[in-house]
Amino acid sequence: MSNHLFLTRPVELKPPIALTEEVLSISKDDIFSVQLNPETLNKEQKILLLKHILMESELTLYNELVANFVSKIIQMDVVDVFAALKGEIDPPQGFADMCSEASKRLEGYYNDNSKETYVVYSQVERCKHINRLNIRYVKYCEHHQIIYNQDDFIRFVKATDIINRISNPQGENRYEEGFYGNLEGALFEAIVSKKPIDLIKIQCMRLQQLQDKDGRHRLKINTSIMPESIKTRGGKVRTYEDTSKLIDYLDFCVEEFKNIGIEIRPIVLITDDDAKNMYKDDSVIPQEDILQIEKDVLVYLNNLRLYAKNHNSKAEVYLISHISSGTLYEKVKTIVCADCIAGGRLGNPIVSENEFTTAVETDQKKYGEEMGYSVSVSKDKVGNMFGVYRSLHALGIAIRQQRNSNVVYIARNKPYLYNHMAVGLEGEKKDRIPVVLAHGGSGEVFYSEGEF
Numbered sequence: 001m002s003n004h005l006f007l008t009r010p011v012e013l014k015p016p017i018a019l020t021e022e023v024l025s026i027s028k029d030d031i032f033s034v035q036l037n038p039e040t041l042n043k044e045q046k047i048l049l050l051k052h053i054l055m056e057s058e059l060t061l062y063n064e065l066v067a068n069f070v071s072k073i074i075q076m077d078v079v080d081v082f083a084a085l086k087g088e089i090d091p092p093q094g095f096a097d098m099c100s101e102a103s104k105r106l107e108g109y110y111n112d113n114s115k116e117t118y119v120v121y122s123q124v125e126r127c128k129h130i131n132r133l134n135i136r137y138v139k140y141c142e143h144h145q146i147i148y149n150q151d152d153f154i155r156f157v158k159a160t161d162i163i164n165r166i167s168n169p170q171g172e173n174r175y176e177e178g179f180y181g182n183l184e185g186a187l188f189e190a191i192v193s194k195k196p197i198d199l200i201k202i203q204c205m206r207l208q209q210l211q212d213k214d215g216r217h218r219l220k221i222n223t224s225i226m227p228e229s230i231k232t233r234g235g236k237v238r239t240y241e242d243t244s245k246l247i248d249y250l251d252f253c254v255e256e257f258k259n260i261g262i263e264i265r266p267i268v269l270i271t272d273d274d275a276k277n278m279y280k281d282d283s284v285i286p287q288e289d290i291l292q293i294e295k296d297v298l299v300y301l302n303n304l305r306l307y308a309k310n311h312n313s314k315a316e317v318y319l320i321s322h323i324s325s326g327t328l329y330e331k332v333k334t335i336v337c338a339d340c341i342a343g344g345r346l347g348n349p350i351v352s353e354n355e356f357t358t359a360v361e362t363d364q365k366k367y368g369e370e371m372g373y374s375v376s377v378s379k380d381k382v383g384n385m386f387g388v389y390r391s392l393h394a395l396g397i398a399i400r401q402q403r404n405s406n407v408v409y410i411a412r413n414k415p416y417l418y419n420h421m422a423v424g425l426e427g428e429k430k431d432r433i434p435v436v437l438a439h440g441g442s443g444e445v446f447y448s449e450g451e452f
Contacts, residue, residue, distance in 0.1 A: 047107055057082050062106070069102035070095075133157055140188045152191050158260045159187045163436060166253060183434035186406035187262070196263040198399055199253060199436070201410040202320070202388070203270050205297055206240055208232055209367070217371050219275060219289045223299040225307060244307050250315045253436075265405065266313075268304060269320040272297045277384040284373045320395075327398035332391035337383035351386050359385070408434045 050062035057064060063085055071078040074092065084091040085099075137156055141148050163183065189195040206222035209232050222230055225243040232238050250266035257264045275293045279285040297319065304317045324330060339350045363378040396407035 043107070059085060065106050066099055066102045069105055070098050073098055073102070130157060133160060136184060137188070140185065141192075144188075144192070146192055149192070155191050155260045155262075156184075156187060159191070159257065159262060160184070162256050162260070163187075166256065166436065183408060183436070186408055186434050189406055190257075190262045194263070196265050196403075196405045197257075198265050198267055198403060198405045198407050199250065199410060200267045200269060200396075200399070200407060201246060201250070202392070203243075203246065203268050205270060205272065205274060205293070205300065207275065207293075208238065209371070217285060219279065219285045219293065221275075221293050221296050221300060223296055223303060225300070225303045243304065247304070247308050247311065247313050247315050251311075251313050254314050264314075265403075266315040267399075268315055268317045269323055270297065270301060270304075270317070271388060272301075272319040273321050274384070274388075277387075278381040279377075280380065284371060284377055323399065324395055327395060329391050329395040329398065332394040333384075333387035335387075336390045337380075337387040340383040340386055341379045350390060356382065356386070406434070408436055411435050 047062070050065065051060050053061040055061055055064050059067065059082055064082070067078055067081040067085060070076065071081050076092070080089065083089045084095060133156065134153065137153050138148060140146075186195075186197055190197050206224075208220050208222055208230055210218040210220060212218050222228060222240060224240075227240060227242045229237050229239045246268065250268070254264045254266060272294070275285075276290050279290060281287070301317060301319060307313075308315045308317060336350050340356050343353060359382045360375065360378045363382055364375060367373075368375070368378050392409060396409070399405070400407050
């Protein structure tokens, strides 16, 4: 049985099945309402649902289930049973009687406490999801003054399915409208206007906190992209996982969307300016370390590029300082950082005071107390972190204009989705640039949990 709904209005079929319509307390319109909970339905209501849910075969779910019963009884391929039900081929002798018997078995199976409720529930939820997508797709067509195209809509649905699959691999969360920013708009333009999507991952450097023999705190970066365990200050060990998986993941996304005709151009942006923004003088970290990091990050950059080249990857790898040069990214980042440190603008802070304070306290506990630096240093560090993510809107606009694309960012986990809330040129809040949630977990070509 297919698990995909057919994406047009139901067609009137007249299969050789005796289907009696009963007067029920649930209407056809109620079937697709958001409030519907199939678990509360009685037997008759479940059967009515089965008769209204149209599948990819152009049969109702009810008739597909009947066809599966018949297929097993007479050892006939289920596809041929579908064809016979639709009148596309001549049915075998006694076919109508077998369908009636299968119908009775099916309806007897769906008693009030049926364990098959999940079948109804999942298909109803799929129906409601498709209907909601269709409403929004029609609005996109109207806004762009484009004629509705059924094939394009099917690709639109498949694109949202891909987003759901790569963001929620275990199926624990369903696709949520708006959760990813205006990602649907970017998908729509990629389908109807062939506008490519630049899929961007902001990649932090592998910074290492160290102590020299004189007890001074030092900073360097690990330039490898392979998994490593490195000793840091106080004898602690920090484990870095295989950053090459990031490139593999991006290529995986490219192929997934390519299969439905959407062009994805993956980009990795290394935040090479973090160290100098966090430690602006010699009070905590010697500036000679910062200058060395600016040289070493080029090695890290080239290692990622080399891996991409050797594996025929489509991924482009740059330093964020290179891409942001000449854009308003730095200006917005400075505004956000200053606003955080100042405690927020009167009545309308860019970052809530509680969010900023909590992050500062965490930095003090994790680093400040041991390294002996003040709260003001923590504020600078945390302000810079918020500045980077809140200013991605300005960076995204610049990339979009330069490359004639739509920009979608990759976030590692849910908290960072909210850090992509955008800030405009005067510190005003904007809708965030679309974001895809890259999950952590098992997979052949995917992120695994840990640091990169």
